[in-house]
């Protein structure tokens with residue numbers, strides 16, 4: 001809680017952010033840097049920020065850059081591999097790295113190791129078909145400057161050097177292949193969020209109100225938004241008015257967006273998916289693996305359940321995580337209610353929801369099956385990656401919830417999307433972030449999109465443009481098209497963030 005100022009309901013608020021995760025923290029930081037005079041208030045229902053999806057234990061901490069995630073490069077029936085999505089995500093992650101570098105250089109963020117650590121990003125596959133896929137994926141990606149440093153090998157000895165646990169006691173007669181990018185990252189998005197918010201709390205025009213849950217919002221005739229918040233500890237109610245509202249409530253964004261009544265929200269629904277990990281903290285085992293090793297998703301599995309064996313650094317302590325095991329849930333937040341999903345069914349999204357239900361029965365069955373797995377069934381999946389894994393060394397932990405986007409579709413009534421989307425009011429007075437993938441990694445690009453949608457006038461000014469280029473040197477240019485720009489940008493970020 002900000003000790004400098006006490007909250008007065010009739011205060012003039014320019015920007016009101018709902019939800020204290022990485023998205024709101026990033027948007028608040030950007031807006032404060034662009035216009036320090038803005039009065040910014042951040043409301044969080046929990047006693048502290050970053051306790052839901054942005055908390056390190058609730059997500060995989062992968063700095064998604066397309067290096068290891070095979071679902072970003074889908075394979076067509078003729079064996080060709082499509083790379084545009086991986087290029088886009090890589091370029092978006094470079095934007096995040098530049099932003100964080102600037103904040104580290106300016107002392108806003110602490111030492112890089114407190115929130116980001118170099119952790120090689122590796123893909124591992126077995127069997128002729130998947131080896132051919134990985135070979136083709138590497139050939140296509142490594143021709144592009146963004147992926148020029150990606151290594152490929154089918155040599156078991158080389159792969160064993162990259163990922164010893166994965167190759168221990170593995171049947172070497174089976175073909176295997178791997179790729180590796182040494183400067184992949186493990187990011188503690190919880191630590192990052194807390195540092196961003198702590199830095200904002202030093203500013204007189206920023207206020208953090210934890211333990212305040214927003215339960216209604218309405219636009220007044222003067223276009224300002226009136227939000228009602230309930231103090232979770234005492235039940236007191238407050239009314240806050242703001243010119244601009246950002247709904248960054250993670251999985252709970254959808255219900256708030258529905259309450260806003262904006263026309264752009266119509267037809268949207270949410271499909272929540274829970275997650276679980278197997279965690280190992282035995283230093284002897286943890287010390288033998290230093291990478292994020294991603295495999296291929298099982299047939300019929302959703303993209304967010306691609307299995308991976310990860311080194312994590314949480315509060316400075318290394319651990320190994322395997323998963324996520326996706327599961328069926330009706331909660332939109334880890335600290336949510338089982339009624340979240342049923343309550344989100346409205347007359348305007350019923351058709352979209354029914355369309356998705358009709359066409360995704362296999363997915364629902366898959367998620368229910370995953371949720372009901374025994375420890376030994378989960379260990380069997382882990383042993384495909386780490387054949388020597390012993391059940392006693394691994395414990396189950398609950399991850400966060402991801403609410404996938406359901407939207408209208410002319411052919412099927414509704415479609416399920418696995419990306420991230422900004423929904424904004426036409427008058428630019430409200431924006432909401434839906435979806436969770438590639439998630440926190442692209443938070444800076446996502447919040448730049450919010451600025452584009454809702455602050456277009458100010459964004460066009462020389463002052464905002466200059467400030468953005470100071471924070472993100474590639475701002476306004478394409479890292480996908482400009483190899484020399486990428487070289488300069490990456491050289492700086494790898495050094496500033498101690499990733500090389």
Ligand SMILES: Cc1cc2nc3c(=O)[nH]c(=O)nc-3n(C[C@H](O)[C@H](O)[C@H](O)COP(=O)(O)OP(=O)(O)OC[C@H]3O[C@@H](n4cnc5c(N)ncnc54)[C@H](O)[C@@H]3O)c2cc1C
Nearest residue numbers: 019021022023045052053054060061062214250439440441
């Ligand atoms: C299992 C799993 C693995 C993931 N792996 C990765 C990964 O490897 N890499 C990656 O980049 N991303 C990953 N993600 C996605 C990433 O975690 C999210 O995209 C990101 O953390 C979302 O941030 P947020 O700020 O939108 O939401 P959150 O961090 O969930 O924050 C939302 C906040 O809003 C608060 N809130 C909710 N309702 C209200 C209300 N009514 N009033 C006030 N406050 C409210 C909540 O308490 C919460 O603190 C993963 C997610 C999951 C679940």
